[in-house]
Amino acid sequence: MKLATKMIHAGAEPDPSTGAIMTPIFQTSTYVQEAPGVNKGFEYARSQNPTRKALEEALAIIENGKFGLAFGSGVAATDAVIKLLKPGDEVICGNDMYGGTYRLFTMVFEKFGIRFHYVNMHNLDVVKGMINSNTKLIWVETPTNPLMNICDIAAVATMAKKNNILVCVDNTFASPYLQNPLDLGADIVMHSATKYLGGHSDVIQGSLIMNDQALREQLYFIQKSCGAVPGPMDCFLVLRGIKTLAVRMKAHCENGQRVAEWLRSNPRVAKVYWPGFADHPGHEVAKKQMRGFGGMLSFELKNDSIDEAKRVLSSTRIFSLAESLGGVESLINHPAIMTHASIPREERIKNGLNDSLIRLSVGIEDADDLIADLQSAIG
Numbered sequence: 546m547k548l549a550t551k552m553i554h555a556g557a558e559p560d561p562s563t564g565a566i567m568t569p570i571f572q573t574s575t576y577v578q579e580a581p582g583v584n585k586g587f588e589y590a591r592s593q594n595p596t597r598k599a600l601e602e603a604l605a606i607i608e609n610g611k612f613g614l615a616f617g618s619g620v621a622a623t624d625a626v627i628k629l630l631k632p633g634d635e636v637i638c639g640n641d642m643y644g645g646t647y648r649l650f651t652m653v654f655e656k657f658g659i660r661f662h663y664v665n666m667h668n669l670d671v672v673k674g675m676i677n678s679n680t681k682l683i684w685v686e687t688p689t690n691p692l693m694n695i696c697d698i699a700a701v702a703t704m705a706k707k708n709n710i711l712v713c714v715d716n717t718f719a720s721p722y723l724q725n726p727l728d729l730g731a732d733i734v735m736h737s738a739t740k741y742l743g744g745h746s747d748v749i750q751g752s753l754i755m756n757d758q759a760l761r762e763q764l765y766f767i768q769k770s771c772g773a774v775p776g777p778m779d780c781f782l783v784l785r786g787i788k789t790l791a792v793r794m795k796a797h798c799e800n801g802q803r804v805a806e807w808l809r810s811n812p813r814v815a816k817v818y819w820p821g822f823a824d825h826p827g828h829e830v831a832k833k834q835m836r837g838f839g840g841m842l843s844f845e846l847k848n849d850s851i852d853e854a855k856r857v858l859s860s861t862r863i864f865s866l867a868e869s870l871g872g873v874e875s876l877i878n879h880p881a882i883m884t885h886a887s888i889p890r891e892e893r894i895k896n897g898l899n900d901s902l903i904r905l906s907v908g909i910e911d912a913d914d915l916i917a918d919l920q921s922a923i924g
């Protein structure tokens with residue numbers, strides 16, 4: 546099946562009891578058994594729920610994987626992956642990634658004896674140089690949040706396989722419409738389904754997708770033992786969101802390009818971070834591993850002061866000032882104060898995330914209106 550068809554039909558079987566075309570919201574905590582241990586495959590809703598099952602099947606289909614698992618949030622999905630590890634294990638990850646992932650790694654897991662090495666994942670020699678016998682996982686976020694850096698997934702996966710290291714790719718920014726990391730050799734794909742998969746800023750959820758049955762069993766064990774499962778209503782919302790992923794992503798890509806090009810032509814803008822530009826350092830890799838460049842971008846103003854950034858951030862009318870991304874409506878965000886505040890300032894600046902950086906999640910409104918809004922805010 547082609548992508549758009551797959552997104553609409555993934556995991557959607559008519560309900561056997563009524564023929565309902567949409568998977569019902571099975572709002573139940575338990576299931577009646579005929580006799581002890583005799584049941585219809587559902588025992589207790591932390592372990593199994595039919596709405597979640599339909600979603601997990603859909604997730605596997607749209608990421609070209611065999612198994613999907615849904616979690617209560619994106620960070621809960623990340624948390625489950627790190628729980629595959631034990632004290633003494635080491636992880637290589639990017640020095641430019643979502644602030645909440647950095648917080649989870651440094652402030653929760655380091656105290657359990659897991660070591661994280663934050664490196665420039667764009668430079669494969671640096672990644673290679675970090676590998677040692679304790680390395681058990683390479684955590685890839687591409688494109689990165691918020692600097693839109695690109696990492697070559699296939700090259701990292703080849704390097705990891707030689708050393709028996711798992712590769713997990715946070716595919717939140719690209720979505721399965723633009724990039725399928727399992728096809729490129731990754732072992733696990735992670736999503737903050739809160740973003741493009743849900744698509745309407747009305748749900749918090751995370752997902753993991755994988756091909757290996759043993760890995761699925763380990764992660765399912767963590768999912769049910771630690772209990773970070775999403776409720777059935779939220780599973781329904783993400784299932785519904787996936788149906789329009791293809792049309793939404795097409796529009797996000799078109800608007801993203803219009804806004805990126807307009808920003809670049811604006812004399813008050815110093816730099817635009819968007820992998821669709823031919824001179825972006827990750828452009829060739831992005832072209833190879835993605836089907837488009839998406840609707841996320843960041844920019845810096847020529848007047849590189851935090852006050853000027855704050856003025857712009859507070860002046861837009863269609864772009865709402867908010868954390869999160871990937872919804873149909875456009876959002877404007879200040880990573881230094883908002884989404885990436887948990888990264889120490891020194892560390893942020895060293896890795897290129899300046900105080901004045903502004904991040905946009907370009908929605909699917911009319912691009913002319915979005916540009917007019919930015920024009921009136923930036924000048």
Ligand SMILES: Cc1ncc(COP(=O)(O)O)c(C=O)c1O
Binds near residue numbers: 619717738869
């Ligand atoms: C790239 C990326 N990964 C993970 C997350 C965490 O997801 P959630 O907020 O659903 O827990 C986010 C949230 O912004 C994100 O942008």
